[in-house]
Amino acid sequence: MATSAEIIAVGTELLTPRRVDTNSLTITEHLNEIGIEVAEKHVIGDERARLSDSIRSALQRSEIIILIGGLGPTEDDVTRDAVAAAIGRNLVLDEQQERILRARFQQINRPMAAINLRQAHLIEGAEAIPNPHGTAPGQFIVVDRRAIALLPGPPREMKPMLENELIPRLRKLLPGEIIKTRSFRITGIGESDLDTLIAPVYTKYTNPVTTVLSAPGDLSVHLRAHGASEEEVDALLREVGDPIRELLGQKVYTEDPGEPLEAVVGKLLKDRGATLATAESCTGGLIAYRLTEIAGSSDYFIGGYVTYTEPEKHAVLGVPRELIQIHTAVSEPVAAAMAEGARRRSGATYALSVTGYAGPSGGTEANPVGTVYTAIATADTTRVLRNRWGLGRSRIRTLAAQFALDLVRRTLIAS
């Protein structure tokens, strides 16, 4: 059976009504990848006694305890003390950590207060986990066949330490099993339709384990297989993954779990030496924003027009005033004219337009809130598609942007 872990997030602020611990999600993902299940998660405030108790109980239940946060220099930062107390060890000033800390303060040209020395204290017998992005080193200690790790709370410090330092250390402690994953990112199908389609394949297997994750307009299927050898695991992932991939066809936009749709669209444009412009009404710039999140997007993204009013649609995109008067701004002809206008004005190979009612107010009987027209103009033709999504301004905009980007992808792979 899988080794089990507990995650303890430390910090009184995580016990307020507006903060959730999301570090544990990142940690869970990485632990799962190496075959470790998370059995319990806890959030404890900055109270030494409570935290110590919590660590003591966790050590009785689970092989791996990961603590996040509470490694700062102040009196409120109790994680080091609490772990030391829980396992009955002392905290000792580590000379090397002190040197690193002093050098760091010198580098940022700030005086180091005496209190900061707390961060150079290690639990007796613990190994320091270097923190390239902050002053708090992590710590790693194995006691009575239990592994305990202390990581800082800020995600940009925690994440590289987890990936580069902690996971490799934990992997060494594990039985030599191999775990590999295969992922499909999918759009253009709902969660229940997806499940109906692929459940007949994946429910026949307990290895790989199949998980379906869902965000608005963006689904993913993850297969996680374990076995004694690379070949065995690869064969399992093919055996289950290939039929799933075939059932989903072009709905799969990537097998790289870290690659968003806008990156896929960017690659396709770049491969073809093509360029894109956008004309957005109800999405208000979201499509342009997503496209330009990708480094190097200036190679293929020329520009975007957020024409939020009717005069702007006319003045910037050349949509005839009469067209809007006759059909309203949320209509097939106006969507087409917006895309064509954006293409003409920018000189891009392709232009995309979106016009719709995101709500909460607006809409007509024929086109109620949630109705969105999406158009793509190429040299030869302009295609317009109509969708109607359920309520929720932010959700409608998210779905409309995802659909529009996918329309570019489908147009490009068909070309």
Added chain:
Amino acid sequence: MATSAEIIAVGTELLTPRRVDTNSLTITEHLNEIGIEVAEKHVIGDERARLSDSIRSALQRSEIIILIGGLGPTEDDVTRDAVAAAIGRNLVLDEQQERILRARFQQINRPMAAINLRQAHLIEGAEAIPNPHGTAPGQFIVVDRRAIALLPGPPREMKPMLENELIPRLRKLLPGEIIKTRSFRITGIGESDLDTLIAPVYTKYTNPVTTVLSAPGDLSVHLRAHGASEEEVDALLREVGDPIRELLGQKVYTEDPGEPLEAVVGKLLKDRGATLATAESCTGGLIAYRLTEIAGSSDYFIGGYVTYTEPEKHAVLGVPRELIQIHTAVSEPVAAAMAEGARRRSGATYALSVTGYAGPSGGTEANPVGTVYTAIATADTTRVLRNRWGLGRSRIRTLAAQFALDLVRRTLIAS
């Protein structure tokens, strides 16, 4: 001292990498309002033994234990059993609950399987909490001066039961304390500078408790005070909050914790009957997207131009080609010309422009990656500001958008 509670969310699905327990946030908010602090939060999978242990430990530490989830009819739904085991009581079939359950199935015209009777079992001595939106009743029991509540996991079932049934029951058990909060949302200052500025005020008080939360370019300070009467608590919040507010001055953009900067900007524009247009280069549409997330933004947002290439800056905004040739696209004169061009083209009262190097590549010696020029054009003048932020494409864009929106806010309140 405040009464303390622990929340235990039950469900193996909450231990996967993509699910967070958000029920505990709602519960925390309601508990805080009646003076109960949440001391610990836990997520436990659908394992009876682990859950029982967890409840047993919680009973030793805290006066109130709230369990969420695991009240369904299947073998996986272990919360009832685990609580009964933890306090050494039996589960007994409750005739009234059975009647309610049978009536419910009749109402939705479905046959009731024998397994569903599990949901009609109450812990000996527990009171049923009616669930108007589902088949699982909640339960409430006081044992050895500890209150234990069981609520179902689906938020639409849990929330009304919490608000209408559980909170009134807990309130009766309490010494009658009042808790209130006051929040400041802040931009234009870093976290450590903020803390240096206000720590001399808030560290003198343990009531209210002060928490500083930080997102890129967006900080907030929360004060939470408790006391015997509304007047006492309000006075405490004024005593600490007013000096903090004064120290921060215009850096506070709202006291409403749920109001983002783009909503504040929107209100200011609307109040003045003014309109806004945006010309974005490195932020790529993020500012327009944020402005249009606010329902009703078409009242004041005219449109945005995402001029991602040099020809676009010329063609759409009328930035003279020579200006770009002489100064480069990331420069004070080009930022000014972009804002003025956007204002001219849109006819908006105010126009905002952003041009910079978000990286990872690009930049010059004089303007390395992270350099961003932000300009605001009004009828009389154009102001340009230069910033340089640390690395990270997405972070630079987030900070640039936040700074730009804040520049509009500051311009509006000064006008």
